[in-house]
Amino acid sequence: MPEDAPPGTLGEADPAQPGAGEVTASVVVAAPVERVFAAFVSWERQGEWIPLTRVRLVEGDGGPGSVIEAVTGLGPAAVRDEIRVERVDAPYEVRVVHTGPVLRGPGVMRCTPLRGDRTHMVWHEWFQLPAGLAGQVLRPLLWPGSKVSFTLALRRFARLVETGVLP
Numbered sequence: 001m002p003e004d005a006p007p008g009t010l011g012e013a014d015p016a017q018p019g020a021g022e023v024t025a026s027v028v029v030a031a032p033v034e035r036v037f038a039a040f041v042s043w044e045r046q047g048e049w050i051p052l053t054r055v056r057l058v059e060g061d062g063g064p065g066s067v068i069e070a071v072t073g074l075g076p077a078a079v080r081d082e083i084r085v086e087r088v089d090a091p092y093e094v095r096v097v098h099t100g101p102v103l104r105g106p107g108v109m110r111c112t113p114l115r116g117d118r119t120h121m122v123w124h125e126w127f128q129l130p131a132g133l134a135g136q137v138l139r140p141l142l143w144p145g146s147k148v149s150f151t152l153a154l155r156r157f158a159r160l161v162e163t164g165v166l167p
Contacts, residue, residue, distance in 0.1 A: 015104040016086075016097045018126035025150035026122040029158040033113040036121055037091035039157070039166035040109055043068050048166065049157040051149070063088050068096075079103065104128040121158075123150055 029036045039045075043062050046055040053072040060066025063085060070081040082100040087093070096107045107125040114120055125146075160166040 013104070013128060015099045015128070016106055017128070018106055021105070021127035021129045021146070022125070023127070023146040023150055024122065024124045025147060025154050026120065027151075027154040027158045028114065029119045029121055029161050030117070031119060031161045032117045033111045033119045034091045035167065036119040036161055037094075037111045039161045040111075040121070041088070041090075041094055042167045045166060046070070049160055050153045051156075058082075060085070083107075098125075098127065121154065123154060125150075 041062055043057050043066075044055055047053045047070075050070070050072070052074060053070055055068060055070045058067040058069050062068075064087055066085040068083040068085065070083065071078050072081065073079055079102055080100055081098055081103045083096045084099050085094065085096055086106075087095040091111055093108060093110045098104050098107065105125065105127040107123070109124075110122045112120045112122075127146075157166070
């Protein structure tokens with residue numbers, strides 16, 4: 001595939017370019033913004049709130065330039081996600097790029113402080129999807145599942161932060 005492949009295609013397309021598989025989920029967490037942000041960037045603990053996922057820090061300290069591996073699935077049916085941390089603006093925003101062979105594209109998590117020590121958290125991803133027939137078939141199947149999965153994961157995340165389990 002040419003280097004100038006359009007977003008939404010896999011191959012040699014720049015993983016930092018947004019793809020057509022856009023997913024957004026949000027939650028209000030009854031905790032201060034600093035605590036919510038710290039819990040989210042506790043990378044290796046994300047498996048506690050993202051179902052069927054194991055996460056480990058492969059390189060770096062969790063800040064910009066760090067590489068994280070997330071493996072989601074059961075047994076041999078698993079997807080390996082490689083994530084590069086691009087920018088950290090604590091306690092408000094973290095930007096990442098998924099650079100793996102299957103999951104590619106940028107993502108951002110934003111925390112906005114609210115009155116009463118609450119935080120509005122938004123998780124947004126722009127996954128590149130395969131071109132051609134594979135992409136046409138996968139797009140409608142992945143989007144609703146991703147939206148539901150992200151929302152359920154964030155609700156679990158909120159409960160764990162609010163009860164003091166995270167960070």
